[in-house]
Amino acid sequence: xxxxxxxxxxxxxxxxLHGVNFAVPEGEVVTLLGRNGAGKTTTMKSIMGLVGRRAGxxxxxxxxxxxxRPDLIARVGIGFCPEERGIFASLNVTENLMLPKVxxxxxxxxxxxxxxxxxxxxxxxxxxxKLSGGEQQMLAIARILRTGARLLLLDEPTEGLAPVIVQQxxxxxxxxxxxxxxxxxxxxxxxxxxTVADRHYVMEHGHVVDMIPNxxxxxxxxxxxxxxxx
Amino acid sequence: xxxxxxxPLLLLYGQLTLGLINGAFYALLSLGLAVIFGLLNIINxxxxxxxxxxxxxxxxxxxxxxxxxxxxxxxxxxxxxxxxVVLEKTLIQRLYKLDxxxxxxxxxxCALIIEGLARNEFGSSGMPYAIPEALRGPLDxxxxxxxxxxxxxxxxxxxxxxxxxxxxxxxxxGSTLRAATENAKLVQAxxxxxxxxxxxxxxxxxxxAAFAGVLAAPIYSVNPGMGSNFIISVFAVVVIGGMGSxxxxxxxGFGLGIxxxxxxxxxxxxxxxxxxxxxxxxxxxxxxxxxxxx
Ligand SMILES: Nc1ncnc2c1ncn2[C@@H]1O[C@H](COP(=O)(O)OP(=O)(O)O)[C@@H](O)[C@H]1O
Ligand SMILES: [Mg+2]
Numbered sequence: 001x002x003x004x005x006x007x008x009x010x011x012x013x014x015x016x017l018h019g020v021n022f023a024v025p026e027g028e029v030v031t032l033l034g035r036n037g038a039g040k041t042t043t044m045k046s047i048m049g050l051v052g053r054r055a056g057x058x059x060x061x062x063x064x065x066x067x068x069r070p071d072l073i074a075r076v077g078i079g080f081c082p083e084e085r086g087i088f089a090s091l092n093v094t095e096n097l098m099l100p101k102v103x104x105x106x107x108x109x110x111x112x113x114x115x116x117x118x119x120x121x122x123x124x125x126x127x128x129x130k131l132s133g134g135e136q137q138m139l140a141i142a143r144i145l146r147t148g149a150r151l152l153l154l155d156e157p158t159e160g161l162a163p164v165i166v167q168q169x170x171x172x173x174x175x176x177x178x179x180x181x182x183x184x185x186x187x188x189x190x191x192x193x194x195t196v197a198d199r200h201y202v203m204e205h206g207h208v209v210d211m212i213p214n215x216x217x218x219x220x221x222x223x224x225x226x227x228x229x230x
Numbered sequence: 231x232x233x234x235x236x237x238p239l240l241l242l243y244g245q246l247t248l249g250l251i252n253g254a255f256y257a258l259l260s261l262g263l264a265v266i267f268g269l270l271n272i273i274n275x276x277x278x279x280x281x282x283x284x285x286x287x288x289x290x291x292x293x294x295x296x297x298x299x300x301x302x303x304x305x306x307x308x309x310x311x312x313x314x315v316v317l318e319k320t321l322i323q324r325l326y327k328l329d330x331x332x333x334x335x336x337x338x339x340c341a342l343i344i345e346g347l348a349r350n351e352f353g354s355s356g357m358p359y360a361i362p363e364a365l366r367g368p369l370d371x372x373x374x375x376x377x378x379x380x381x382x383x384x385x386x387x388x389x390x391x392x393x394x395x396x397x398x399x400x401x402x403x404g405s406t407l408r409a410a411t412e413n414a415k416l417v418q419a420x421x422x423x424x425x426x427x428x429x430x431x432x433x434x435x436x437x438x439a440a441f442a443g444v445l446a447a448p449i450y451s452v453n454p455g456m457g458s459n460f461i462i463s464v465f466a467v468v469v470i471g472g473m474g475s476x477x478x479x480x481x482x483g484f485g486l487g488i489x490x491x492x493x494x495x496x497x498x499x500x501x502x503x504x505x506x507x508x509x510x511x512x513x514x515x516x517x518x519x520x521x522x523x524x
Contacts, residue, residue: 048419049419050415050419069418069425070415070418070419071418071419071420071421071422071423071424073419074418074419074420074421075421080416080419080420082416082419086413086416088408088409088412088413089412090408090409090411090412091405091408091409095405095409096409098402098405099405099406099409099417099420100420100421101420101421101422103421144420147420147421
């Protein structure tokens with residue numbers, strides 16, 4: 001569904017991604033693992049067109065998007081949930097939820113979203129940033145389920161959250177996978193990643209250095225510990 | 231004669247009315263500035279010129295095409311709004327990657343050019359614009375006589391402020407605008423054509439200024455300096471209200487107009503400076519402005 005080939009990205013003068021290659025097959029949950037600063041977030045932002053300059057090839061269902069503006073990339077069917085969550089303080093929960101443009105038919109309707117995230121319904125009128133960290137993360141995921149985007153980019157959705165919330169996010173990811181969404185997930189916590197993903201790409205210094213199918217993860221634990229330095 | 235704090239009541243009413251009218255213009259103009267500043271991060275020094283342009287377009291519609299006040303109240307903002315769109319697309323757009331200062335310099339230059347052209351073409355003395363038929367004559371409020379046109383200006387300005395506020399706070403478009411003001415890149419990654427939103431916002435701000443200009447045409451003579459007379463006070467209003475705060479500019483605009491009127495009654499010597507005195511005090515006590523977020 002998504003093919004990233006020889007992707008380079010720059011912030012100003014600093015060259016951050018040095019030829020990243022990976023593929024996300026339709027219907028799978030695929031993770032990018034790697035230490036802090038490996039370039040995972042930059043890869044996500046490059047896919048959305050949010051870095052200063054990028055080169056290489058990013059194809060979505062065969063269509064080249066490397067030269068498109070961010071709004072047009074979103075409209076080919078990619079939903080983005082940024083690392084800092086990006087909940088808007090001047091918008092209430094409903095307004096945050098309704099903000100992303102519907103890009104294709106087939107997104108979840110509001111009733112389904114509220115069934116998945118009951119907290120959001122209760123707090124519909126609250127200011128977005130008044131929610132707890134976990135609720136904000138739910139909101140950030142929920143709002144891209146509405147749009148009809150079939151590929152969701154989730155950048156460290158579990159970061160800094162309590163274990164019960166992390167479990168809830170795990171359930172959510174399995175649920176959206178069951179509904180046919182494709183997910184590219186950035187994680188530092190591979191124990192969590194293991195419970196939701198089909199395959200893992202490992203990033204180091206702006207490169208993808210390895211791919212491990214989830215089924216082989218147990219056999220590759222030693223290698224993974226080396227990569228992640230845990 | 232009834233006196234209030236040693237001043238005749240009628241004088242007080244008279245100056246309060248004038249203050250309210252000035253306040254109406256402050257509110258309309260600073261509202262447009264606030265919307266533009268919020269999204270574009272540009273201090274639009276051309277705002278006064280766009281206000282003046284609105285008055286001139288209304289005058290020209292009447293002079294050359296025999297199109298009267300009421301249609302002009304819609305047409306002039308549309309025409310100046312389109313002019314704003316062109317200005318943004320051809321010039322202002324090039325500056326977003328640079329420091330704010332460049333936007334300020336560019337729009338200041340535009341203001342000088344527009345005013346210079348108007349002065350060249352029509353002279354500096356100014357041209358009268360007749361009050362529309364329906365609004366001539368006084369309105370008897372019981373306690374005072376109020377020229378009907380002045381009452382209309384206050385009502386129309388307050389109505390337009392309310393409408394703008396409703397659009398920004400209560401509509402889908404408004405929530406997109408507020409979000410883009412916070413984080414334009416992310417809003418664009420959600421599929422919104424942000425460059426177009428920015429262009430249209432500048433156009434809408436220009437149209438608001440022109441709307442104020444048409445309202446002003448029958449009160450002041452239509453002259454090249456009418457914008458710059460207002461705009462310095464308006465910038466002070468924006469600073470006091472809090473850069474980019476919508477409600478702040480509306481309330482502060484009306485409030486300071488009234489304060490100015492009161493000063494004219496009780497201490498006329500300070501009436502030209504009272505706004506700036508307030509500005510200094512507010513900046514010292516609350517640098518983000520009365521309604522601004524620090
Ligand atoms: N806005 C930026 N400007 C310059 N350098 C950046 C910026 N954001 C990230 N970097 C650098 O890019 C590298 C990769 O960062 P990032 O993609 O955020 O890593 P990860 O998400 O894997 O932790 C880091 O060395 C970081 O310092
Ligand atoms: Mg990151």
